[in-house]
Amino acid sequence: MPHVLVRNWGLCDDWRHVDEDEEIQDAIREYQVSVIDLPKFPYTERNFVEAHQLTLTDALAHQSLSLVSRQRIKNFMRDVFAGIERTGLFNHAESA
Numbered sequence: 401m402p403h404v405l406v407r408n409w410g411l412c413d414d415w416r417h418v419d420e421d422e423e424i425q426d427a428i429r430e431y432q433v434s435v436i437d438l439p440k441f442p443y444t445e446r447n448f449v450e451a452h453q454l455t456l457t458d459a460l461a462h463q464s465l466s467l468v469s470r471q472r473i474k475n476f477m478r479d480v481f482a483g484i485e486r487t488g489l490f491n492h493a494e495s496a
Contacts, residue, residue, distance in 0.1 A: 402489055403433045410440040434487035439479045442472045449473075 405428065407415050418424055427433065448469070449459050459465060459473050484490070 403431055404487065404489065405433050405435045406438060407435065408438045410438065410446075413440075434489055436483045436487055438483065439476060441476050442469075445469050445472050445476075 405418075407418070428435070445459070445465070448454075448462075448465060449456065452459075452462070454462060456473055456477055460470050462470075465473075
């Protein structure tokens with residue numbers, strides 16, 4: 401079973417405690433744990449999405465959001481998807 405360590409930079413902006421912990425690093429190597437870095441989601445846009453109970457895709461089309469806010473959401477989604485793709489975990493699904 402594949403394991404994934406998700407470093408959510410929106411919740412913690414210093415991951416040295418994980419990066420420098422030899423026991424954790426040994427486990428990451430031994431169990432071939434993939435690591436995904438989730439970027440910070442800008443607070444204004446996050447609060448708007450939560451308040452309106454929107455998906456990120458719905459937020460992209462919401463007329464109440466400025467062009468800048470929609471671009472921030474788009475950039476966040478791009479960075480999240482890129483982080484997931486870098487793990488290679490879902491490459492198997494394409495060939496199935």
